[in-house]
Amino acid sequence: MEKIAFLGLGRMGAGMARRLLGARHPLTVWNRTPAKAEPFVAAGAELAASPAEAVRDADVVITMLADPAALDAVAEAVVPELRPGAHWVEMSTVGPDAIKELAARLGEGVTLVDAPVMGSTDRAESGRLGVLAGGDATGVEHVLAHFGTVTRTGPLGSGAALKLVLNAAVLGGVALVAEAMVLADSLGLDEDTARTALANGPLGGAVDRAFAEGVHFGTALAVKDLALATKAARLPAMEAVLEHLRSAAEDPALADEDITRAVTRIRRPA
Numbered sequence: 001m002e003k004i005a006f007l008g009l010g011r012m013g014a015g016m017a018r019r020l021l022g023a024r025h026p027l028t029v030w031n032r033t034p035a036k037a038e039p040f041v042a043a044g045a046e047l048a049a050s051p052a053e054a055v056r057d058a059d060v061v062i063t064m065l066a067d068p069a070a071l072d073a074v075a076e077a078v079v080p081e082l083r084p085g086a087h088w089v090e091m092s093t094v095g096p097d098a099i100k101e102l103a104a105r106l107g108e109g110v111t112l113v114d115a116p117v118m119g120s121t122d123r124a125e126s127g128r129l130g131v132l133a134g135g136d137a138t139g140v141e142h143v144l145a146h147f148g149t150v151t152r153t154g155p156l157g158s159g160a161a162l163k164l165v166l167n168a169a170v171l172g173g174v175a176l177v178a179e180a181m182v183l184a185d186s187l188g189l190d191e192d193t194a195r196t197a198l199a200n201g202p203l204g205g206a207v208d209r210a211f212a213e214g215v216h217f218g219t220a221l222a223v224k225d226l227a228l229a230t231k232a233a234r235l236p237a238m239e240a241v242l243e244h245l246r247s248a249a250e251d252p253a254l255a256d257e258d259i260t261r262a263v264t265r266i267r268r269p270a
């Protein structure tokens with residue numbers, strides 16, 4: 001079995017790394033805040049003191065980090081250490097430009113795959129994510145299958161690009177549901193009646209997400225996603241959603257909370 005280095009044991013990365021441990025892959029872990037790696041070491045993973053140490057002997061390197069700046073910082077340390085023949089699977093949501101920049105930094109013989117994921121923390125734990133794999137994923141598809149259903153999206157960067165499209169649609173949909181509920185409130189409708197009727201319509205999935213429990217997608221991460229999307233195309237409605245999320249994320253009590261809390265603020269402003 002391949003030696004896997006997993007970098008980034010945040011909310012998503014932790015669930016995903018546990019899938020690899022469960023499948024008995026030899027696993028080395030690194031996280032910027034080392035305390036988050038401790039349970040993995042107790043469960044049989046090797047602890048690396050630095051990103052460079054984590055990847056030195058790895059056949060497959062997986063990164064699941066917050067944003068392009070985090071990826072850039074980790075890449076700086078990792079790139080010189082990768083061994084020829086290694087595969088790097090970049091699974092954070094960073095957009096296609098960051099993938100292009102990363103590809104340009106890699107030496108000969110290292111295969112890069114961009115494979116961001118759809119689904120939140122609950123699906124990361126249970127291995128039911130949607131994995132959007134761009135580039136030549138042939139050598140790592142069996143590893144990605146531990147995380148959920150793999151869709152090959154096309155050339156390198158296409159997974160990262162599709163992830164922005166899908167997240168913009170989800171976040172836009174969730175914001176639309178919140179505004180529809182504002183309208184329902186102001187027209188004096190019963191909350192459950194309005195919510196059930198919306199759930200039975202074409203925005204059903206967005207209604208589920210707007211009221212979801214037991215999942216965690218931080219509001220600051222959603223801001224990052226919509227900022228990347230609105231940089232890539234002119235999207236006036238998404239700009240409005242971005243502004244709303246930005247103002248929610250400026251509240252320290254909300255920045256790291258699931259987006260459902262920010263959505264609540266559309267209905268009931270602070």
Ligand SMILES: NC(=O)c1ccc[n+]([C@@H]2O[C@H](COP(=O)([O-])OP(=O)(O)OC[C@H]3O[C@@H](n4cnc5c(N)ncnc54)[C@H](OP(=O)(O)O)[C@@H]3O)[C@@H](O)[C@H]2O)c1
Pocket residue numbers: 007008009010011012013031032033036064065066067069070071073074091092093094117118119120121216217218221222
């Ligand atoms: N949560 C979701 O529902 C969800 C769903 C799909 C995709 N995503 C995407 O998946 C990625 C991870 O999300 P998450 O929810 O796991 O976020 P998270 O819990 O905030 O974890 C972020 C990870 O990035 C690390 N990190 C942040 N800045 C860093 C830096 N400068 N250098 C090195 N490491 C750094 C953090 O380390 P520390 O522990 O030291 O802070 C942590 O391991 C994001 O790109 C997110 O957009 C999230």
